[in-house]
Amino acid sequence: MSLLELRNVSKVFRAGWFKKIEVVAVREVSLRIQPGEIFGLMGESGSGKSTLGKLALGQMLPSSGEVWWGVEDRLAVQGIAQNPYGAFNPRHRIGFALEEPLVYHDLVKDKQERRRRIGELLNLVGIGEECLGRYPGQLSGGQLQRLAIARILLLNPRLIVADEPTTMLDLPVQAQIIKLLKTVNACTGASILFISHDLHLVAATVERAGIMHGGRLVEVGYIQDLINKPAHPYTKLFVASALADAVCRPSVNDAFGAG
């Protein structure tokens, strides 16, 4: 049984009093994500991938079609957004922000237990305990993004929707976040819907992927097939553009090791 299933889902946005403007953000998309898999969703800005992410999270209702989740608890579906600074209330300390979900949903009543769990997760994401007393503005984007991941892990999610989690971060930090997400997937078995426009990043992270263009899901498959044997014209364009400039060859200077 799939963890997430979209059946012919569409999402239309309407506006205007006299003159009706209609924007079809998502057009008849059908998709399945299995438990434990990392699925990549690619496309240009405006292709509808973020909207699809919100539909997968249940933040929006589709205009037509159905979204099915293979989980019992709505807390099992969680998301990470592009801007880590937007994910935290700048007026609350990190410690408070992390305890909040546990308290609000009445998950762990004992304060000691909460502290212990938070400590465990901080360890997992690689953030020191001293950050608990700090404010979001005092931390870097990479640190905050890791804390965002820690925060959703407190709720034991089965499905994580990561909407361009690394786009605002630098390359070395990107690498850390991706590594972390893969660790989370390996340890907890949570599925990840990884939304990004960076083909190389997606290729290094996922097994299966889909490409969106103009609201439609134009092609789905194993990432290596999409890259090596693209079928749809837009997929070909997308892949070709991403690979067009110089390919980065492996390092010859092994004396320096792998860093």
Next chain:
Amino acid sequence: MGNRKVIAIMLLEIRNLTVRYRRSGDDWDRPAVSGLWVAVEQGEKLAVVGESGAGKTTIAHAVMGILPPMTRVEGEIVYRGQRIDSRMPEGIRGKEIVLIPQNAYNSLNPVLPAGTQLEDLQAEDGVPSPLRRQQLRSMLQRVRLTDPDAVLASFPHQLSGGMKQRVLLAMGLLREPRLIIADEPTKGLDPVRRLGVLELLKDLLAQKQQSLMLITHDIRAAVFLCDTVVMMYRGELVEKLPVSRLYEYSSHPYTIALLNASPQRGLQAGQNAGNGISTGGRGCSYVACCSQSVPVCGQERPVWREIYPGHLVRCHVVA
């Protein structure tokens, strides 16, 4: 190599530049750029590569004289032998040196049509009124905007992000500058658009053989467009090398770490923890994160060494 003398015409020279932003009152931040020396020759295409916060945009703003007020600047910027600063002599800023800014979203005045903003530049040059339209039309076509008249009549908020970026490109190239400073032209773009921008830039530069200073964190864009790369870390340059040597022969640990972090090389995250050597502010700026550091790295600042003609590194461990 040997004794061949190549006389390069130095277009832009930045000498010992240090820029400090003011936090509050008498409190000055750690310098954004520190003791920087970099030069662009006529016809050269140079890339300044580094992460965000490394100070790359600060260099661009310092050259253009648009640093925020309350900024302390030391050092010299020399253009074609003439010293320039924020009160640039007429006819250089915007005409011989142009900046294609990073934030296309807010770089056009929202209350004026795009055409007016372009025409104001023409007015500065004294282009006679009847000729302006035609010049603008052909310029917009050069940057591959299909309906120039519509774009000229539009307000910025009516244009898409991509169109705005092209208008900014047009603004930059309109007056046939000698040096173009492009600040992160590919930031946040999907592969198709990114390639479009890169190819357009390459095309435009080839037409008139202008010099380029490309500021980016996108190493592949640097390789695509430029001949020389300088790597920047926290306000200082750490390595300078020709693009042809970048992938195989980069030597500075930071350059290598950056290359290794890219997805094609397996997203190697690196320790980021260094070897526990403390500096007290005296040694190499990278020592805190460097896995190759040795005690001398914490005591002395490394000096530039040429490990190959045209390839310089600033590191104790290398060479």
Next chain:
Amino acid sequence: MGSYIARRTLAAAISLAGVSLMTFLLVFLVPGDPAEMVAQARFGHGVVEWEIEMVRRTEGLDRPLAVQYLKWVSHLLQLDLGHSLINRQPVMSLICSRLPATLLLACSSLLLSLLAGVPAGVIAAVKKGTRLDSVLRIIALAGVSVPGFWLSYLLIIVFALKLKLLPVGGYGTLANLVMPSVVLAAGMAGLTARLLRASLLEVLQQDYIRAAVANGLSNSKILWKYALKNALLPVVTVIGLRVGMLLSGTVIIESIYGWPGLGKLMLDSIYTRDFPVVQGCVLVSAACFILLNTCVELIYAWLDPRIRWGTGR
């Protein structure tokens, strides 16, 4: 743009309708019996029961409220605001006789405040941090804080009594206009200067201004063409509101200078319980306010094309 104008006009009409309803109800909300008030005005204080009833019947005050309202609105549309209880004059003509004075004062104050406030704001912003900037800001603050009546008396003492340059009060010549305008303009100029300075400083930080500087545009062009238009937006809104208040008549200033404006009329008619006149004044003030507000919104749309066309392409 067309649909924007239509929507603004519709909003204005709805506001006016609402105001008319409230003005109508004013009479019934005031303690006392309207019929009795009218009767007293007509027959003197020793009014008897049957006289009140007669008034009630003839004025239609025994009809249901809704009917009375409709009758009132129909009169309104014919520009008939009723008659003053005191001197039986038509309210409309009373107001019309006072309106020119109020308009004159409002316009001259507005002009003065703009002439003083806009340059002050621009200079203060451009010369931020200098002594000139501090001086201008203190003067602006004084303009906003100083009570109108105090300033009036000060000016009267200095210019009318001591220096004998201007008349103490009255209406008719340019000299009469000077002091009241200055007093009213002081507050608005101070506000304009402060607001414009803050707004301009913010605009000057924007990316598009830096880009314009980087493109080599001259400083004056950047200031006047690129920055000012953007900076005026919030200022226009606030000034619009203030001028609306001016149009409703500034009671105190008019009283001090004996300026025959709407404010004084309203004050006097409140004292004498002349409620048709009060109603008329309130209605006219509100209408001026709404009209002015709508004008401000249209000016706003002219200044800021984003409002004109939303994000359509």
